[in-house]
Amino acid sequence: MRLRRTASVVLVAAVVLAVPVAADAADARPARLKAALDAVVAAGAPSAQLEFRDGRYTERDASGVAELGRNRPAPENGRFRVGSVTKTFTSTVVLQLVGEKRVRLEDTVERWLPGRVPNGDHITVRQLLNHTSGLYNYTDDIMSAEDVVRDRYKSWTPDQIVATAVAHPPLFPPGTSWSYSNTNYILAGQIIERVTGRSYASEVQRRIIGPVGLRDTSLPGNLPFIVGPHAHGYIEVSGAPLDITVFNPSIGGAAGEIVSTPTDLNKFYAAVLSGRLLKPAQLAELKAPATADVPYGLGIYEQPLPCGISVWGHTGGIPGYSTYSFQTEDSSKRLTLSETVYKADTTPAVEQLLVTAFCPAGTTGRAQVRSFA
Numbered sequence: 001m002r003l004r005r006t007a008s009v010v011l012v013a014a015v016v017l018a019v020p021v022a023a024d025a026a027d028a029r030p031a032r033l034k035a036a037l038d039a040v041v042a043a044g045a046p047s048a049q050l051e052f053r054d055g056r057y058t059e060r061d062a063s064g065v066a067e068l069g070r071n072r073p074a075p076e077n078g079r080f081r082v083g084s085v086t087k088t089f090t091s092t093v094v095l096q097l098v099g100e101k102r103v104r105l106e107d108t109v110e111r112w113l114p115g116r117v118p119n120g121d122h123i124t125v126r127q128l129l130n131h132t133s134g135l136y137n138y139t140d141d142i143m144s145a146e147d148v149v150r151d152r153y154k155s156w157t158p159d160q161i162v163a164t165a166v167a168h169p170p171l172f173p174p175g176t177s178w179s180y181s182n183t184n185y186i187l188a189g190q191i192i193e194r195v196t197g198r199s200y201a202s203e204v205q206r207r208i209i210g211p212v213g214l215r216d217t218s219l220p221g222n223l224p225f226i227v228g229p230h231a232h233g234y235i236e237v238s239g240a241p242l243d244i245t246v247f248n249p250s251i252g253g254a255a256g257e258i259v260s261t262p263t264d265l266n267k268f269y270a271a272v273l274s275g276r277l278l279k280p281a282q283l284a285e286l287k288a289p290a291t292a293d294v295p296y297g298l299g300i301y302e303q304p305l306p307c308g309i310s311v312w313g314h315t316g317g318i319p320g321y322s323t324y325s326f327q328t329e330d331s332s333k334r335l336t337l338s339e340t341v342y343k344a345d346t347t348p349a350v351e352q353l354l355v356t357a358f359c360p361a362g363t364t365g366r367a368q369v370r371s372f373a
Contacts, residue, residue: 030059032361036353037063040337044344046241047074047231051262052357053334060262064340067232068241075229077261079216080338081249082323083316084373085265086258087185091129091299092272093192093203095282103195105129105285112191117166123174125191128184129298130290136168137181142251145235148244148319155222156250161186178294180372182255185299189254200254212271217260224248226259233320234342241342244320256318262336265323269313270331272300287312296372305358306365311335317373324350324369326358333358347371 033052040048040063047064062074097103103112103125110120117123117135127133138161142151165183172179189200196203201219209217216228224246234241249257260268271277278286287297295302303326304310311333313326322341327334335357339346351367 032356033059033353034061034063036349036356037061037337040339040341040346040349040353043346043349045339045341045346046234048337048339049074049076049078049080049231049262050335050337050353051077051266053266055332064231066230067243068234074231077216077229077263078338079226079228079230079259079261080323080340081226081233081247081252081256081316081318081321082258082260082265082325082338083252083256083318083321084182085260085314085316085323085325086252086254086256087299088269088272088314089204089208089258090185090188090192090200090254091286092277093200093207094125094129094188095278095286095298096207097192097195098285099279099282103191109133109187109191112194113187116162116190117187119170119174125188126285126298127174128188128191130178130296131180131184132175132178132290133181133184134170134172134174134177134179135181135183135187136165136171137179138162138165138183138186139251141165141168143319145237145242148235148247149237149242151251152244152247153224154248154251156248156253158186158190158253161251161253162190178291178296180296182252185255186253192254204258208268208271208277212267212277214260214264214268217258217264217268219257220249220259221257222248222250231338231340233340235319236343247319249318252318256316262338265325265336266327266334269325269327270334273312273327273329273331295370301370301372303354303367303369305355305363305367307355307359307363309358311354311358315369315371315373317371322373324354326354328358 049062052059062076066072105126109123123133192200232245311326316323325336354367
């Protein structure tokens with residue numbers, strides 16, 4: 001999910017903190033990654049941080065300031081709102097339930113949530129997870145800068161969110177096209193609750209966060225604070241940055257509420273792609289593209305790089321924070337990047353950073369990231 005905003009460019013002075021862990025002096029990547037991260041801040045992000053893993057090598061870097069107007073450097077491995085990376089957590093739980101034969105991907109929404117959405121007897125669980133349901137994206141209605149400022153402390157329930165979405169007609173008949181919609185994952189969270197009798201958040205905690213050991217990952221619900229070291233996030237209001245770090249994330253719910261760190265997200269996606277969290281059949285379903293033209297699977301997608309390899313993961317956007325978490329299919333190389341960009345277009349710098357992390361030195365061309373946030 002992402003705040004709707006207009007783009008203009010501003011350069012923010014940066015204070016750099018770089019802490020490579022177990023660095024190999026023969027590998028030039030540490031210096032190149034640090035420079036690439038600094039370039040994200042130079043492009044207009046107040047702060048950016050990353051963790052990169054390549055086999056037994058780990059590097060953590062941070063660039064920029066933790067808070068505008070102060071000289072405190074952005075924390076290394078700080079916590080941040082991951083936005084739509086939450087979707088991979090939600091889809092993983094749904095697929096675990098599929099593997100347990102408690103729900104089927106071809107079950108209809110009507111089967112589990114009677115009367116919740118129009119035409120629910122023709123929308124399947126699979127279509128929710130791969131965004132082919134045709135349901136309107138509720139964040140298009142309630143995520144302008146003005147909306148966010150006015151409602152920053154408002155507690156949203158899933159029913160309120162779904163009601164906002166279904167006030168609009170469907171975009172297309174189910175299964176006939178593709179359109180990214182956060183509404184799909186709010187409904188997926190409700191299906192988890194209906195199937196298990198427990199909240200989707202408790203299932204994510206019980207099935208993923210605990211077993212994988214994600215010590216700095218949480219589902220805050222209505223808690224507006226980020227607990228632990230973190231950089232401040234901003235949105236642009238009347239041409240100036242407004243601190244939006246304190247923000248009720250219930251508006252994201254099962255589509256975008258999670259708080260995590262680069263280390264935890266790298267561990268999470270490694271656990272998913274290795275098959276630790278999913279059986280082979282469900283892992284294959286997770287990665288199957290929605291359509292021939294859209295590489296989005298069930299809460300994850302494949303991102304090609306100009307050096308001929310592909311990485312898997314998800315992007316995320318929520319007021320104040322943008323996230324990119326990708327790794328090779330065998331998880332031998334992993335990268336998670338968080339930035340606090342609020343109005344500048346840092347995309348070219350981020351794309352170059354992905355190439356620097358995953359491709360051999362000297363690779364030309366940009367990653368051309370497809371952002372699903």
